[in-house]
Amino acid sequence: MAYFAKIVKKTKFLSEIDRHKIPHFLGFPFTEDLKMSKIKRQSGIELLRIIAMIQIIFLHAYQYGLLHDASTAAGDIDGILVTFVWSFCRAPVDVFIMISGYFMITSQFDIKKTLRRGGKVYGAMIFYSIVLSIIFFISDPSLININSVISAFTPLLSRTWYFLSNYLIILLLSPFLNKMLASLSKKHYLYFMGIVFVAVSLWSTLAEIDGVSNVISVNKILDPYMGKSLGGFLLMYIIGGYLRLFVKQKPLESRKLNFKYLGIFAALCVLDFVLAIIFPQYKPAFGMFNNPLVLAESAMLILFFRDFTFSSKFVNTVAGTTLGIYAIHENPYVRDWLWRVANFSNKHLYDTLIYIPIVIITVLFIFAACCVIELLRLKLFEIIGNKISSHKTSLQGTHYTK
Numbered sequence: 001m002a003y004f005a006k007i008v009k010k011t012k013f014l015s016e017i018d019r020h021k022i023p024h025f026l027g028f029p030f031t032e033d034l035k036m037s038k039i040k041r042q043s044g045i046e047l048l049r050i051i052a053m054i055q056i057i058f059l060h061a062y063q064y065g066l067l068h069d070a071s072t073a074a075g076d077i078d079g080i081l082v083t084f085v086w087s088f089c090r091a092p093v094d095v096f097i098m099i100s101g102y103f104m105i106t107s108q109f110d111i112k113k114t115l116r117r118g119g120k121v122y123g124a125m126i127f128y129s130i131v132l133s134i135i136f137f138i139s140d141p142s143l144i145n146i147n148s149v150i151s152a153f154t155p156l157l158s159r160t161w162y163f164l165s166n167y168l169i170i171l172l173l174s175p176f177l178n179k180m181l182a183s184l185s186k187k188h189y190l191y192f193m194g195i196v197f198v199a200v201s202l203w204s205t206l207a208e209i210d211g212v213s214n215v216i217s218v219n220k221i222l223d224p225y226m227g228k229s230l231g232g233f234l235l236m237y238i239i240g241g242y243l244r245l246f247v248k249q250k251p252l253e254s255r256k257l258n259f260k261y262l263g264i265f266a267a268l269c270v271l272d273f274v275l276a277i278i279f280p281q282y283k284p285a286f287g288m289f290n291n292p293l294v295l296a297e298s299a300m301l302i303l304f305f306r307d308f309t310f311s312s313k314f315v316n317t318v319a320g321t322t323l324g325i326y327a328i329h330e331n332p333y334v335r336d337w338l339w340r341v342a343n344f345s346n347k348h349l350y351d352t353l354i355y356i357p358i359v360i361i362t363v364l365f366i367f368a369a370c371c372v373i374e375l376l377r378l379k380l381f382e383i384i385g386n387k388i389s390s391h392k393t394s395l396q397g398t399h400y401t402k
Contacts, residue, residue, distance in 0.1 A: 044308025101240025
């Protein structure tokens with residue numbers, strides 16, 4: 001508790017720090033988390049990470065597994081129903097980055113600690129990029145060429161995972177972002193966030209709507225990847241920081257779930273769906289991560305789940321594997337193979353009663369299998385880290401003896 005009290009004392013810009021706010025950044029555990037393991041970490045946000053990753057896998061089933069194609073081929077009603085479900089699953093990427101901003105905004109300015117954190121993330125990227133490439137190179141030598149080999153060893157520069165590449169850059173910038181953002185008053189924070197919102201979200205979204213895009217054409221400068229660029233991630237991070245600093249939360253002992261946030265989330269999803277169905281011109285903006293509606297949906301989910309007051313070691317452990325799950329199933333080689341096997345484009349299968357259970361079971365199986373693999377990687381890295389630390393200690397002991 002003395003360590004926790006020290007953190008509270010050092011944090012000038014928060015009136016309250018409670019137990020659920022102990023950081024566990026995006027699923028890659030850091031040394032600080034282990035040091036504070038005696039303090040129970042609340043599991044509401046951790047549960048949200050798990051749900052968000054399951055949603056991401058569903059989105060990939062929709063896109064790469066051709067779920068959308070099968071539902072559309074089965075009929076207009078079926079296509080509309082799947083689109084309706086999809087409208088409730090478009091926030092997970094935003095949620096992950098907002099969670100990062102929510103937790104990291106209160107971090108102390110420490111370059112060395114940030115570099116260690118970045119090293120852990122990049123270490124996971126390098127591990128999965130090289131190991132998975134080798135596996136597929138062995139199984140199919142035709143994949144081997146100079147570009148594929150270079151890409152395997154440079155996942156950041158090659159943007160093997162756009163999400164992890166953007167996140168790593170945000171992480172490395174976070175000490176400077178936090179120092180600037182935490183110094184702002186609420187008024188100035190809103191002013192700054194508003195400018196970034198208009199430039200990165202509102203402008204880009206309007207530019208994707210047919211008719212408007214003929215007038216607004218500079219969105220490619222502001223956010224060329226529909227929310228997948230660094231600019232989109234920066235906005236998500238800023239919003240997450242705002243939720244932490246300025247949206248008040250009751251003390252842990254008197255905290256209750258506020259279903260108002262969940263209701264607003266549902267209403268925004270329905271509005272998004274209705275716009276996509278009624279106005280075909282809006283459809284291109286429907287899939288954007290930096291769409292204002294999706295940003296608002298994500299914020300509502302965080303505000304709802306942060307008020308959960310339970311603590312589960314199981315939930316926290318599984319949540320700690322979420323980025324590993326993403327890195328595995330979104331590796332380009334794994335992705336191509338996975339969605340050839342788990343292909344939902346069969347219209348005749350879609351017409352049967354077992355189709356929906358098959359989709360659900362497949363998504364959950366992919367999640368569970370990747371979770372186990374990531375747990376094994378974390379254990380391997382832990383063993384290697386302990387051996388390195390032990391070796392350094394023994395060398396230091398030998399040095400002092402001499």
